[in-house]
Amino acid sequence: MKTMTPIRLILYVSLFLVLVDNVSFFTNVIKTYYPIGADNILPLLSIVVMLTLFIALLFTLVSSRYTTKPLLIAILLISSLANYFMNTYQVVIDDSMIQNIVETNVDESMELFDVKMLLYLLLLGIVPSYLVYKTPLLYGTWRSALLQRLKAVVILVLLIVIIFFSFSRFYTSFFREHKPLRFYTNPTYYIYSLGKYIGNTFHIQEELKPLGRDATVGDASSARKKLLIVVVGEAARADRFALNGYKRATNPLLEKEEGVVNLSNLYSCGTSTGISVPCMFSIYDKDDFSVKKGRSIENVLDVLQHTGAVDLLWRDNNFNSKGVADRITYENYKSAANNPMCDSIECRDEGMLVGLKGYIDERPEKDVVIVLHQMGNHGPAYYKRYPKSFETFTPVCQTNQLEECSQEEISNAYDNAIIYTDYFLSQTIALLKQYEAARETAMIYMSDHGESLGENGLYLHGLPYFMAPDTQTHIAGLLWFGKEHPKKEYVAARRDDALSHDNLFHTILGVMDVNTSVYDAALDMTHP
Numbered sequence: 001m002k003t004m005t006p007i008r009l010i011l012y013v014s015l016f017l018v019l020v021d022n023v024s025f026f027t028n029v030i031k032t033y034y035p036i037g038a039d040n041i042l043p044l045l046s047i048v049v050m051l052t053l054f055i056a057l058l059f060t061l062v063s064s065r066y067t068t069k070p071l072l073i074a075i076l077l078i079s080s081l082a083n084y085f086m087n088t089y090q091v092v093i094d095d096s097m098i099q100n101i102v103e104t105n106v107d108e109s110m111e112l113f114d115v116k117m118l119l120y121l122l123l124l125g126i127v128p129s130y131l132v133y134k135t136p137l138l139y140g141t142w143r144s145a146l147l148q149r150l151k152a153v154v155i156l157v158l159l160i161v162i163i164f165f166s167f168s169r170f171y172t173s174f175f176r177e178h179k180p181l182r183f184y185t186n187p188t189y190y191i192y193s194l195g196k197y198i199g200n201t202f203h204i205q206e207e208l209k210p211l212g213r214d215a216t217v218g219d220a221s222s223a224r225k226k227l228l229i230v231v232v233g234e235a236a237r238a239d240r241f242a243l244n245g246y247k248r249a250t251n252p253l254l255e256k257e258e259g260v261v262n263l264s265n266l267y268s269c270g271t272s273t274g275i276s277v278p279c280m281f282s283i284y285d286k287d288d289f290s291v292k293k294g295r296s297i298e299n300v301l302d303v304l305q306h307t308g309a310v311d312l313l314w315r316d317n318n319f320n321s322k323g324v325a326d327r328i329t330y331e332n333y334k335s336a337a338n339n340p341m342c343d344s345i346e347c348r349d350e351g352m353l354v355g356l357k358g359y360i361d362e363r364p365e366k367d368v369v370i371v372l373h374q375m376g377n378h379g380p381a382y383y384k385r386y387p388k389s390f391e392t393f394t395p396v397c398q399t400n401q402l403e404e405c406s407q408e409e410i411s412n413a414y415d416n417a418i419i420y421t422d423y424f425l426s427q428t429i430a431l432l433k434q435y436e437a438a439r440e441t442a443m444i445y446m447s448d449h450g451e452s453l454g455e456n457g458l459y460l461h462g463l464p465y466f467m468a469p470d471t472q473t474h475i476a477g478l479l480w481f482g483k484e485h486p487k488k489e490y491v492a493a494r495r496d497d498a499l500s501h502d503n504l505f506h507t508i509l510g511v512m513d514v515n516t517s518v519y520d521a522a523l524d525m526t527h528p
């Protein structure tokens with residue numbers, strides 16, 4: 001291999017990243033800039049040069065005898081995978097996506113693993129990394145190396161400034177109007193997002209702020225104790241529920257169930273589990289919420305705990321509670337040690353209901369709130385989300401490579417998983433019905449976010465909220481109240497109201513009849 005200066009190697013790698021790993025970025029730039037004419041070829045070419053110089057500048061700033069090669073190799077490897085995910089699923093790697101990746105466990109990553117991903121990693125990651133590793137670098141003395149770096153930084157900055165001013169109108173108007181485009185740049189955007197994620201994560205160690213320490217439960221003379229089950233769904237979008245008018249019979253059991261109040265106009269707080277789940281239980285509304293803020297203060301389950309009158313249980317068949325259940329009893333139902341309904345594919349949501357009767361019966365003098373966190377419609381392997389007997393629509397997409405399946409096969413698998421959720425919810429209601437006489441019973445079901453199923457080439461979820469399609473934010477949700485529940489008459493009128501995750505915090509307090517200064521009746525769906 002030819003010996004070269006570190007700066008030259010950095011420039012080569014930067015150009016490689018821009019030309020090879022930014023397919024998604026340039027596809028989106030061209031789409032936004034369509035039609036391409038003679039007038040805009042030059043500005044578009046300038047983006048290639050500009051991005052290369054900018055990436056090279058970043059690398060140069062942190063390069064040194066010991067860091068240049070490891071850094072370039074790490075970026076090449078990660079960028080090949082980022083490129084794969086962005087091309088395959090049309091996702092962007094922002095801080096909430098990084099949170100997802102960090103919190104993902106082995107089961108979940110195995111589901112995303114496939115041959116095409118390995119090819120990206122090998123050809124666009126490992127091969128160029130090997131070349132970088134083998135290239136002998138010319139450093140000279142530390143003084144000349146430092147001078148060389150300084151010179152490179154000055155030249156790169158100058159070039160960037162010159163190009164910027166040569167196309168200043170293009171850069172100021174185009175990129176101001178199309179801010180989301182920068183989300184697709186590789187590796188710059190994921191490096192920025194990683195910094196943001198680390199900033200958020202390492203700030204949460206500050207002391208937890210108390211919330212609703214004044215909470216008490218209302219007039220105890222109303223004899224019957226309360227029993228509320230909150231079901232947190234996974235990736236169930238509103239338009240795939242027959243209750244919302246979907247043409248397929250995806251709610252065969254709930255449609256027959258008396259007392260179900262379907263919420264037809266319900267929107268999520270985030271587009272990913274990591275944001276939506278903590279936001280749902282947080283006092284902050286969507287516009288105020290951030291993961292960092294959510295973690296810094298107690299949530300509605302803590303407020304219930306402060307009453308001293310409510311026993312709380314969280315059962316999780318998803319991946320975890322995202323910190324929401326950190327201070328209450330938590331049981332992992334993805335493990336066969338707890339979940340008695342695990343088959344060769346996975347542990348089923350239904351298993352979370354087993355033994356709940358015993359838990360409730362042991363607490364005749366207490367109000368009880370149980371949260372069940374479903375695996376639901378977790379993608380991309382929708383076909384794994386239901387037992388074979390629920391396979392109503394066929395043929396189904398049998399791979400996690402969604403773009404290899406037809407739209408119909410994806411829909412079939414996804415809809416079958418909705419039918420299984422329909423069954424799970426009706427079983428939950430059946431359990432509550434056993435307590436209708438003894439307790440005030442209620443169920444609240446809300447999905448955490450929606451899902452893209454190939455519309456406009458989009459799959460899965462997690463796009464930044466303002467650019468996410470309705471399919472990712474308009475979610476399935478419903479309420480069920482038992483006989484003679486005092487709130488029952490008010491909720492039926494809410495079915496088509498504009499509601500969101502913001503309502504959950506106050507609705508739970510309302511249903512449990514909790515008096516506290518942090519309760520806002522205006523956001524309680526059950527308030528007359």
Ligand SMILES: [Zn+2]
Pocket residue numbers: 234235272273274448449
């Ligand atoms: Zn989710």
